[in-house]
Each structure stands twice: as structure tokens, then as C-alpha cells.
Amino acid sequence: MATQHVPTANGTAMNGATSLVKSLEAANVDVMFGLPGGAILPAYDPIFDSTIRHILVRHEQGAGHAATGYAQVTGRAGVCIATSGPGATNLVTPLMDAGMDSVPLVAITGQVPSAAIGTDAFQEADIRGITMPFTKHNFLVTKAEDIPRAVAEAFHIATSGRPGPVLVDIAKDALQAQTTFNWPSKIELAGYNPKIVPDNQAIADAATLIAQSKKPVFYVGGGVIKANASKELAQLVEILGAPVVTTLMARGAFPDSHPLHLGMPGMHGSVAAVTALQKADLLITLGARFDDRVTGKLSTFAVNAKVIHADIDPAEINKNKFADVPVIGDLRETITALIPALKAALSKSQPDLTPWNNSMLKLKTSYPVGYTLPDDGSLSPQAVIERIGQISGTDTIFTSGVGQHQMWASQFISYEHPRTWLNSGGAGTMGYGLPAAMGAKVGSPDSTVWAIDGDGCFQMTNQELVTCALNNIPIKVAIINNESLGMVRQWQTLFYEGRYSNTSLESKRVPNFPMLAEAMGCVGLSCERPEDLDATIEKAMSINDQPVVVDFRVHRDAMVWPMVAAGTSNDEIMIARATAPDWDSQEL
Amino acid sequence: MSIHTLEVLVENEPGVLARVSGLFARRAYNIDTLVVGPTSNPEVSKMVIQVNLEGHSLEQVIAQLDKLISVISIEELVDGAKKPVKDTQPDYQN
Numbered sequence: 001m002a003t004q005h006v007p008t009a010n011g012t013a014m015n016g017a018t019s020l021v022k023s024l025e026a027a028n029v030d031v032m033f034g035l036p037g038g039a040i041l042p043a044y045d046p047i048f049d050s051t052i053r054h055i056l057v058r059h060e061q062g063a064g065h066a067a068t069g070y071a072q073v074t075g076r077a078g079v080c081i082a083t084s085g086p087g088a089t090n091l092v093t094p095l096m097d098a099g100m101d102s103v104p105l106v107a108i109t110g111q112v113p114s115a116a117i118g119t120d121a122f123q124e125a126d127i128r129g130i131t132m133p134f135t136k137h138n139f140l141v142t143k144a145e146d147i148p149r150a151v152a153e154a155f156h157i158a159t160s161g162r163p164g165p166v167l168v169d170i171a172k173d174a175l176q177a178q179t180t181f182n183w184p185s186k187i188e189l190a191g192y193n194p195k196i197v198p199d200n201q202a203i204a205d206a207a208t209l210i211a212q213s214k215k216p217v218f219y220v221g222g223g224v225i226k227a228n229a230s231k232e233l234a235q236l237v238e239i240l241g242a243p244v245v246t247t248l249m250a251r252g253a254f255p256d257s258h259p260l261h262l263g264m265p266g267m268h269g270s271v272a273a274v275t276a277l278q279k280a281d282l283l284i285t286l287g288a289r290f291d292d293r294v295t296g297k298l299s300t301f302a303v304n305a306k307v308i309h310a311d312i313d314p315a316e317i318n319k320n321k322f323a324d325v326p327v328i329g330d331l332r333e334t335i336t337a338l339i340p341a342l343k344a345a346l347s348k349s350q351p352d353l354t355p356w357n358n359s360m361l362k363l364k365t366s367y368p369v370g371y372t373l374p375d376d377g378s379l380s381p382q383a384v385i386e387r388i389g390q391i392s393g394t395d396t397i398f399t400s401g402v403g404q405h406q407m408w409a410s411q412f413i414s415y416e417h418p419r420t421w422l423n424s425g426g427a428g429t430m431g432y433g434l435p436a437a438m439g440a441k442v443g444s445p446d447s448t449v450w451a452i453d454g455d456g457c458f459q460m461t462n463q464e465l466v467t468c469a470l471n472n473i474p475i476k477v478a479i480i481n482n483e484s485l486g487m488v489r490q491w492q493t494l495f496y497e498g499r500y501s502n503t504s505l506e507s508k509r510v511p512n513f514p515m516l517a518e519a520m521g522c523v524g525l526s527c528e529r530p531e532d533l534d535a536t537i538e539k540a541m542s543i544n545d546q547p548v549v550v551d552f553r554v555h556r557d558a559m560v561w562p563m564v565a566a567g568t569s570n571d572e573i574m575i576a577r578a579t580a581p582d583w584d585s586q587e588l
Numbered sequence: 589m590s591i592h593t594l595e596v597l598v599e600n601e602p603g604v605l606a607r608v609s610g611l612f613a614r615r616a617y618n619i620d621t622l623v624v625g626p627t628s629n630p631e632v633s634k635m636v637i638q639v640n641l642e643g644h645s646l647e648q649v650i651a652q653l654d655k656l657i658s659v660i661s662i663e664e665l666v667d668g669a670k671k672p673v674k675d676t677q678p679d680y681q682n
Contacts, residue, residue: 132607133614137657140602157657191599191660315651 037083040110064094069439100426136164161194222249223287401457469521
């Protein structure tokens with residue numbers, strides 16, 4: 001049960017639409033992203049007078065990803081609002097995306113009047129049914145008096161336990177009807193009571209197992225960031241002194257500069273991070289979920305490792321990988337409890353981790369993530385991303401689209417702080433980066449926000465640059481323009497004999513990205529030569545009163561390495577085409 | 589045995605059958621039979637579901653069911669008697 005602050009408007013007569021806005025205010029919403037239409041129109045009248053900042057987007061998908069970006073940066077629920085039918089279905093991708101990455105999101109949609117539901121009315125879509133599979137929960141509200149409770153429950157469900165998206169669909173007649181505002185003083189959901197504090201026995205078992213292990217590795221997932229547990233994690237790592245890997249969703253949860261940080265595991269992970277998981281005798285899994293992109297072929301993943309699996313979601317335990325010690329609870333609570341328990345266990349027995357650490361650190365030194373510059377002297381996409389990271393600094397917030405540029409942004413930018421790396425990990429949503437950057441900048445206006453985007457991704461959601469230009473949201477967008485759907489092209493190179501079916505976008509010819517940016521009220525820049533790279537980035541950094549778009553025209557054939565091909569074992573990691581690490585020179 | 593019978597108490601609200609049956613469909617769990625009926629509490633309905641596991645773990649089926657906000661409690665029926673679900677999955681309810 002959660003208790004709620006009761007607003008002064010309680011007991012006041014108003015219509016359902018006003019009660020919706022009062023409810024959002026009572027839920028401490030300060031900004032929402034949306035676009036009006038017929039069914040939600042009653043709500044937009046009281047929005048006009050509300051203290052809540054409403055940012056009018058150009059496409060509802062942009063509203064959804066912006067709300068996600070806002071949520072990822074602030075840790076608070078992001079809010080988006082749309083009308084019925086196509087307005088609502090345009091939110092489907094962001095809701096699915098937020099579900100896959102456990103983002104607290106509340107989506108409000110208008111629905112046709114309750115009497116018209118089920119008649120194939122104009123702009124009618126069963127958005128509750130459509131979003132059932134990937135929302136954490138959803139509501140269809142047909143009575144004005146039910147609006148405050150549904151909104152209160154939506155925010156509670158979205159932000160507690162394992163965070164997730166919640167949709168509140170409200171029939172137009174419920175928005176128009178007269179009601180008395182009644183914000184609930186407490187929320188009780190018989191079927192929902194997330195376990196926050198872990199069991200003492202589980203903590204003790206985990207500590208004992210860690211203290212017996214000779215080859216432990218911290219397998220850190222995005223849950224550490226959701227739980228704001230980075231500081232506690234750093235303490236835990238110091239106590240044990242074992243290597244750390246951070247997944248794509250956890251970049252920034254633990255500083256890249258830390259000597260024990262081996263980098264990112266998975267399909268495009270570092271040799272050291274992938275190998276550490278494969279050869280470990282214990283995975284200390286913290287808020288990670290054994291995704292197929294991390295495990296590779298599951299039957300060959302970490303076969304000699306025992307598993308401690310700490311997660312707030314019981315359904316993640318034993319889903320993909322058996323957990324010897326499951327620990328259910330909030331990760332900050334879990335790690336905080338584990339620190340003294342581990343100290344006590346280590347005071348009784350402390351195996352020497354030196355040989356294990358040394359072999360992993362040797363791998364890290366032997367096989368750093370790197371790249372070769374193009375032979376023809378053209379611009380290297382990895383160099384562009386690396387220099388943006390270096391020039392912009394570690395307080396910058398980075399978002400990305402999905403594909404090669406996303407992997408390079410995770411590999412070649414150094415992340416030191418949580419909530420500075422936002423991407424679409426589980427869903428792999430092309431077009432996520434730009435609207436997410438918009439939401440991130442709104443959530444953290446004093447931070448520099450760079451969207452590292454691809455030329456393909458950019459062309460999916462760039463309409464939100466207009467929103468950014470008109471609403472003083474000066475984001476910076478780096479288009480890593482290799483005139484291709486680069487990751488798909490890479491797979492065609494590797495697995496389809498270089499038959500480049502429908503992956504050439506010709507985006508060095510059309511569109512003219514700088515002119516497109518200028519047309520949308522942004523500054524458009526272009527860079528084609530390595531010698532102009534730093535000056536172009538610095539020029540972009542110097543513009544803070546307008547969004548900036550830089551067309552980095554890069555070499556087309558660069559590939560993402562290392563790579564574990566889909567469906568193969570992590571043991572078959574390649575550091576370049578047909579090139580495995582020299583395992584004989586390593587002591588594992 | 590791969591067929592198990594679950595007695596599931598759910599919120600009596602529109603769409604709850606779709607939530608449960610949709611979960612089984614999207615996670616490829618096989619329902620042999622499903623019966624829904626009232627309880628003495630008008631706000632709560634009871635579902636009796638026979639699930640044919642066919643390679644899925646009962647623990648995982650129960651954990652995923654438990655994630656549905658509308659699901660209040662889950663018990664396994666063995667020879668007509670209720671058997672509390674194994675506590676290897678510390679659940680949301682207790």
C-alpha cells in the first residue's frame with residue numbers, strides 16, 4: 001500500500017478532463033509530451049491553464065520516446081498524451097520500447113465515447129487490447145469518477161517494483177462528464193505488492209558463495225541504474241576486488257575508468273568482458289536478465305559458473321539461466337545488505353583472486369575495443385564518435401539510435417556516471433535517439449545532450465527537430481552518415497556474400513541533412529574530412545541556443561567488432577573478420 | 589507430469605480473461621482447459637486453468653501469471669486439494 005499526498009482540489013466539482021489534469025498535477029508531473037485530437041480534446045482545454053508544461057510534438061512516437069528519455073535521465077515517470085485511434089497506435093512502439101527496457105512511462109490516450117466503443121467508430125482503436133502484451137498494466141476508463149484513481153494507480157505501478165509503461169485510455173464522455181475530484185489518499189492493489197527488501201537468508205547465501213569463489217565477475221545490468229545503486233555497487237566492487245562488466249543498458253552504472261571494469265559483454269562486447277562471463281566460476285548478476293544478446297548460444301554460456309541473480313522481478317529468476325542463489329528485491333537494498341554480509345564472509349575465507357584478475361586484465365590490455373582508420377583517408381565513424389565523447393566530456397548525456405553507431409557509441413564513449421547513456425536496448429527501436437535526446441534535454445536542461453544517430457534512424461523521427469527548435473530544446477545531433485542501414489549491411493557482408501539488398505540509403509546524395517536541419521529551425525553542419533573533425537565538433541559545442549545537426553559523412557565499410565554471430569557461442573567471438581583472439585597466448 | 593491445474597483468483601474487471609489468455613498465447617504456454625466463475629466476493633473471479641507445460645517450467649508460468657496486476661493469487665490443485673505454489677519464486681502477493 002502506498003499513501004498519497006491529498007491535493008487541495010479534493011472534493012471540488014469539475015469535469016472529467018479537469019480531474020485528469022488535476023490528477024496529473026497531484027502526481028507531480030511537471031512536463032508532458034503530446035499531440036491533441038478529437039477524443040482527447042476535452043483534456044486539452046484544462047491543459048491550457050495547467051502548471052504542467054505541455055510540449056507539442058510533431059508525431060506521437062516522438063512524444064513517447066521523449067517521455068522515455070525524460071524518465072531515463074530523471075528517474076521519474078515520463079508522461080505522453082495522445083488521442084484515440086492512430087494517435088494511440090503511434091504510441092505503440094514507444095510503449096513496447098519502454099516495456100523492454102523497464103522505463104517508467106505513463107501514457108494517456110483519449111478513446112471514443114463509451115457508447116461508441118466496439119462500433120468501429122471514427123478513430124476507434126482498442127489500444128488497451130493492443131498494448132496489453134507489453135505494458136506493465138493498462139486501464140480503460142469510462143466513468144469520470146474513476147479517472148483520479150486510475151491515474152494514481154498508473155503512476156504507482158509505473159514507478160514501483162520493476163518500472164514499466166502504463167497506459168490510461170479514457171473515453172471522451174468520461175472526460176466531458178461532471179464529477180467531483182477525489183484523489184485517493186492511498187493505493188491498495190490486491191495483486192501487486194513488489195518485494196523491496198531481500199530475504200536475509202538469500203543475502204547470506206550470496207555472500208557465502210562469493211567468498212568461496214575464485215573467478216567471480218560482476219554482471220551488471222540496467223537494474224542498477226533504475227535502483228540508483230551505483231554508489232553501493234562501487235563499494236561492493238571495492239570490497240571484493242573482482243572484475244566488472246556492464247551491459248548495454250548499464251553503461252555508466254560503474255565508471256569505465258575503473259581498472260577492474262572490463263567493458264560491455266555480449267554480441268559486440270569486449271573480448272575481456274565476454275570471456276570473463278564465459279570463464280567465471282561465479283556470476284554476481286545485478287539487475288541483468290541474461291538476454292540472448294549477452295549470452296549468445298545459451299547452452300554454451302558460462303557453463304562452469306554458479307549464478308547469483310539479484311533482481312526485483314521474480315519472473316526473471318530461472319527464466320533463461322538457472323540461479324543457484326536468487327535474491328529478490330530492490331537492488332540498492334540488496335547491495336546495501338550484501339556489503340556487510342560479504343565483509344563478514346570474507347573475514348572467514350578470502351580466496352586469492354589475483355590469478356583470475358590478472359588473466360582478465362591481460363585480456364583487457366591485449367584486446368581493447370579498437371578500430372582501424374579507412375585506407376582512403378576518409379572519415380572514420382568510430383573516430384567521430386570517440387572524439388565527440390572526448391571533446392564533450394563525461395557529464396554529457398548521450399542517446400543513440402539502433403545499429404552500428406549505437407554499438408560504437410557504447411564502445412568508444414567513456415561513461416563515468418549513471419543516466420548519461422540512453423538507448424533502446426531490448427526493443428532495438430530505430431529512431432529512438434533523437435526524440436529521446438529531446439526528452440533528456442527537457443529533463444536535464446543544464447546538461448549537454450548529444451544524439452548519436454544513424455542516417456537511417458535519423459530519417460525515422462527527425463520531425464521532432466521542429467519541436468526542439470520551437471520549444472528551446474537545444475540538443476545536438478551527430479548523424480553518422482554511412483549512407484546505409486549499416487548494421488544490416490554488415491550482416492549482408494558477413495552472412496549474405498555481400499549482396500546488399502535494400503540497405504543503401506544514398507543519404508550522401510538525398511536528403512541534404514544540413515539543409516533539412518536549417519529548414520527545421522536548427523543549425524546544420526557538415527564534416528567529411530578527418531582534419532575538420534575537431535573543429536566541427538567544437539563548433540557544434542559552441543552553439544547552445546539552437547539545436548545543431550552535424551552530418552558526419554563517414555566511410556561506408558566500417559564494421560562493428562568484436563562480434564559474436566547470432567546463435568553462436570560466446571566462445572566463438574571474433575575480433576575482426578574471420579579472426580579469433582589468440583587464445584593460446586592467454587592463461588584462462 | 590506436464591499437465592498442471594492452477595486456481596487463479598483475479599480482479600473481476602473487463603478484459604481480465606484477455607490478460608490471462610493473452611499471456612499464455614504470447615509466451616507459448618498451452619492451455620488445455622480454462623474455466624472462469626464467480627466467487628463469494630463480487631470483485632473477485634476464479635479461473636481454473638489446466639496448463640500443459642510441454643517444456644516450460646511451472647515456476648516460470650506461475651511467475652509470469654503473478655506479474656499481471658489483475659492476478660491476486662495462484663494455487664496449484666493436486667488431486668483436488670490446494671497446494672500453495674512453491675516458494676522458490678518469492679512472489680508479489682505474500
